[in-house]
Amino acid sequence: MTQFFQQVINGLSIGSVYALMAVGYSLVYSIMNFSNFAHGGVIMLGAYFGFFSLTLLHLPFFAAFLLASFGTTILAIIVERIAYKPLRERKAPFLYFIISAMGASILLENIVIATIGPTFRTYPPVFERTPISIGPLAIGRLDLLMFAISAACLTALILFIEKTKMGKAIQAAAYNIKACALMGINTDKVILIVFGLGGFLAGVAGVFFGMKYTVYPQIGNITTKSFIAAVFGGLGSLPGAVLGSVILGTLETFVAGYLSSQYRDLIAFVILIGVLIIRPSGIMGKNTEDKA
Amino acid sequence: MMDWTYIQGILMLAGINLISVLGLSLLTGFTGLFSFGHAGFMAIGAYIGALMTVSPSTTPAGLGLPFFVGIIAGGAAAGIVSYFIGRITLNLKGDYFCIATLGFGEAIRLILNNVQIFGGSRGWPGVPYKSTLPVIILVDVIAVLFLANLIKSRHGRNMIAVREEELAAQISGIDVFKYKMIALIISAVYAGVAGVFFGHYMTFIQPKMFSMTKSTELTIIVIFGGLGSISGSVLGAVLLTALPEILRAFEIWRLVFYGAAVILIMISRPKGLMGGMELTPSGIRKARLERKARLDARAEARRLNGLEDGSAEEGRGA
Numbered sequence: 001m002t003q004f005f006q007q008v009i010n011g012l013s014i015g016s017v018y019a020l021m022a023v024g025y026s027l028v029y030s031i032m033n034f035s036n037f038a039h040g041g042v043i044m045l046g047a048y049f050g051f052f053s054l055t056l057l058h059l060p061f062f063a064a065f066l067l068a069s070f071g072t073t074i075l076a077i078i079v080e081r082i083a084y085k086p087l088r089e090r091k092a093p094f095l096y097f098i099i100s101a102m103g104a105s106i107l108l109e110n111i112v113i114a115t116i117g118p119t120f121r122t123y124p125p126v127f128e129r130t131p132i133s134i135g136p137l138a139i140g141r142l143d144l145l146m147f148a149i150s151a152a153c154l155t156a157l158i159l160f161i162e163k164t165k166m167g168k169a170i171q172a173a174a175y176n177i178k179a180c181a182l183m184g185i186n187t188d189k190v191i192l193i194v195f196g197l198g199g200f201l202a203g204v205a206g207v208f209f210g211m212k213y214t215v216y217p218q219i220g221n222i223t224t225k226s227f228i229a230a231v232f233g234g235l236g237s238l239p240g241a242v243l244g245s246v247i248l249g250t251l252e253t254f255v256a257g258y259l260s261s262q263y264r265d266l267i268a269f270v271i272l273i274g275v276l277i278i279r280p281s282g283i284m285g286k287n288t289e290d291k292a
Numbered sequence: 293m294m295d296w297t298y299i300q301g302i303l304m305l306a307g308i309n310l311i312s313v314l315g316l317s318l319l320t321g322f323t324g325l326f327s328f329g330h331a332g333f334m335a336i337g338a339y340i341g342a343l344m345t346v347s348p349s350t351t352p353a354g355l356g357l358p359f360f361v362g363i364i365a366g367g368a369a370a371g372i373v374s375y376f377i378g379r380i381t382l383n384l385k386g387d388y389f390c391i392a393t394l395g396f397g398e399a400i401r402l403i404l405n406n407v408q409i410f411g412g413s414r415g416w417p418g419v420p421y422k423s424t425l426p427v428i429i430l431v432d433v434i435a436v437l438f439l440a441n442l443i444k445s446r447h448g449r450n451m452i453a454v455r456e457e458e459l460a461a462q463i464s465g466i467d468v469f470k471y472k473m474i475a476l477i478i479s480a481v482y483a484g485v486a487g488v489f490f491g492h493y494m495t496f497i498q499p500k501m502f503s504m505t506k507s508t509e510l511t512i513i514v515i516f517g518g519l520g521s522i523s524g525s526v527l528g529a530v531l532l533t534a535l536p537e538i539l540r541a542f543e544i545w546r547l548v549f550y551g552a553a554v555i556l557i558m559i560s561r562p563k564g565l566m567g568g569m570e571l572t573p574s575g576i577r578k579a580r581l582e583r584k585a586r587l588d589a590r591a592e593a594r595r596l597n598g599l600e601d602g603s604a605e606e607g608r609g610a
Contacts, residue, residue: 035387086559094387095326096558099515102508103554110547224398224504231391266402272395277380280388 002136007257008250013143015249016150017212020205021226022233022241023157024076024198030174030236031194032088034097035227038079040220041108042199046072046206047215048112054124061126069203076199077192079104088191105220112217121215146208153204154242157197161238166193174236225265228272234285243283300425302537307428308489310529313513314435314522315482320511321519322443323475324455325382326390328507329397333370333480335502336400337487339410341366342419342497350418353409359422363431363488370484371477378476382469397507404499415498423493431489435482439522442478451475452520483510512554517564523575524566531565 021043028036049071053064083100127145131138161167173180173190181187205226209219226245233244248268256264275282312334319325341362346354381392405413442448450471453461462468491497509532517528539546557564569579 033387035391083555083559092558098326098387098390099512100555100558102512103551103558105551106508106554107548107551110544110551114544114548221504224394228395235387262406266399266406269395269399269402273392273399276384276388276392276395280384 003257006137007253009137009139010143010257011250011253012246013140013147013249014212014253015246016147016154017205017208018226018229018245018249019154019242020150020201020208021223022230022245023154023238024202024205025227025230026233026236026238026241027170027194027198029230030238031170031177031191032084032094032097034094035101035235036198037098037101037227038083038104038108039076039198039202039227040223041105042072042076042079043202043206043209043223044112044217044219045075045108046203047210047219048116048206049203050207051121051123051210051215054126065204065207068207069200072203072206073196073199076195076202079108080191080195109217109220116217118217121210123211123215126211142208142211146212149204150208153201157201158238160197166190170194225268228268232271232275232282234282237282237284240282240284302534304423304425304428304493306530306533307425307432308423308486308493309510309513309533310432310526311428311435311489312483312486312510313517313525313529314432314439315479315486316510316514317517317522317525318439318442318451318482319475319479320514321521321525322448322455323451323472324458325472325475326511327393327479328390328504328511329393329395329400330479330483330510331502331504331506332393332397332400333374333483334487334490334506335404335499336370336373337366337484338491338497338502339404339416339487340369340484341488342416342491345420345422345492346418347420351409351416359420359492362422362492363485366488367481367485370487371481374477374480375473378473382472382476394504394507397502398504401499401502404502411498413499415496415500417496419491419495419497421492421495423489428489431485435485436522436526443522447471447474455520515564516554516557518567518569519564521564521566521569523571524564524569527565527571 021039024039024042025036028034028039046068049068050064053059053067054061057064057067059067083104084097087096087100127141129140131140132144133139161170169180169185169190170193172183172185173187173194177187177190180190206219209222225248229245229248230241231244232248233240233242248271251267251271252264255267312330316327316330319327343353344355344357344362344365345359347356348354349356377393377396381389381396384392404410410416443452450461450466451474453464453466454468454471458468487502490501494501513528513532514525516532517526518524536546536550539549542549569575
């Protein structure tokens with residue numbers, strides 16, 4: 001029983017980081033109806049920004065954290081301006097967006113390989129390795145922080161979207177971006193904000209991911225799993241992305257804990273195929289019939 | 293440095309890529325379905341093909357059959373798997389079909405990682421070296437001819453109709469699901485055959501070779517060559533296989549250029565090299581006539597509206 005709760009805690013902590021990434025995919029999908037595969041590259045650079053702020057600039061942890069997140073915010077916006085804006089203006093079909101995103105993802109990954117190098121890097125120890133014990137359970141300090149900050153970021157995001165005027169504009173754009181533009185909403189600005197928000201969360205996720213595991217140029221491939229979480233929850237739905245991520249994270253730790261860690265990566269794709277067969281719109285997604 | 297063996301190697305890789313690109317061209321360029329999982333079909337072809345030809349003395353599972361049996365078995369296996377994939381995914385719209393194929397491709401790779409008789413993630417050495425340039429060229433020619441005739445046939449035109457406007461095609465009595473399925477199966481068979489050749493060229497296969505990056509590469513070649521053009525796919529496969537080799541002098545920067553080139557093509561020339569055009573005498577004639585008509589129309593518009601008007605711009609956008 002103790003092991004069960006331990007796995008739940010581990011699953012929640014990794015699931016919350018997946019959620020930060022998945023929300024970025026979902027936000028962009030809700031407005032622009034395409035899967036932004038360059039997001040993985042942005043997350044990867046977030047991990048590097050955090051790493052170098054800590055090792056080269058010797059910043060305190062939270063300063064490094066903020067610097068990395070602002071870095072990825074700007075990066076995500078730059079990617080949007082270069083790779084997607086010309087397509088948007090031409091009203092290109094979504095397939096071109098996906099290919100352009102793939103190009104951006106190859107570009108980001110290989111710029112890092114060419115300049116920083118393909119080696120694995122380990123974050124300097126920021127927190128004590130000794131876990132906090134609650135009864136028989138042991139909770140890592142990093143896991144606790146990951147969960148707390150992810151939850152805070154996601155709450156702030158949902159508040160922003162529900163309560164502010166800009167958030168209302170994002171909701172409107174997700175509903176119908178053409179009508180939105182006709183009502184005098186600056187859709188270009190909405191898209192900019194959406195990419196900025198996604199980028200900020202990508203930075204947070206990247207730093208955590210780097211701290212929990214290691215930093216290397218192919219992290220972007222692992223973020224595919226958070227994309228699957230977004231599909232699982234329903235592309236375009238934020239609560240869905242969070243729910244999908246938490247379920248995926250927990251399932252993964254359970255499979256790794258009880259079956260074999262070899263099957264941990266497979267479970268994500270099994271879920272993906274299962275979801276697409278049974279309910280392509282995911283747990284909380286919009287009806288896929290409209291997405292022709 | 294540029295000796296014949298080296299050039300031959302590049303040509304063989306280009307030829308192998310071309311087989312799978314042609315299949316993907318039918319699916320993407322002519323039927324309008326995007327796939328990010330074709331490396332999975334290549335993997336099936338490569339592993340089943342190797343299973344047929346590897347001699348039982350090196351791997352217990354091997355059957356030691358001739359190469360052509362391997363080619364047929366590899367292609368057929370990929371085709372059969374694609375039928376079941378198609379049954380469950382072809383009803384999905386747009387993005388979701390892409391995502392499903394992506395998930396399928398990665399799942400194949402991860403399953404192969406765990407199949408110990410094929411060496412798991414460590415890979416499977418000892419596949420006989422059977423792929424030769426003449427055979428590859430022969431298969432390429434057959435593949436091109438088959439595809440060109442298919443496109444010209446009633447079935448090919450139905451596929452194009454599905455690409456252009458699915459709903460209208462359906463209303464006109466075209467069985468959309470059936471034609472999507474045919475395109476998927478043919479493209480999977482092509483990918484499977486390419487996988488067999490790939491395995492018997494490398495003499496070593498590993499699940500890592502058939503990752504999403506490989507699928508993306510194939511899709512990028514199709515787009516680069518131009519959607520809906522067979523000659524574009526041929527040009528694209530040869531150029532984009534050779535390009536990394538030419539850029540080899542730049543070593544680590546070549547993939548940076550590659551990524552940048554993909555974005556650049558998407559934002560500047562989305563039609564690709566040959567979008568919708570063919571490098572055949574009649575294709576060139578048609579393209580020249582269209583160009584002339586377009587220029588004439590633009591000149592006419594300019595004459596009618598005066599020079600300050602923006603209508604010449606509209607002609608360019610069309």
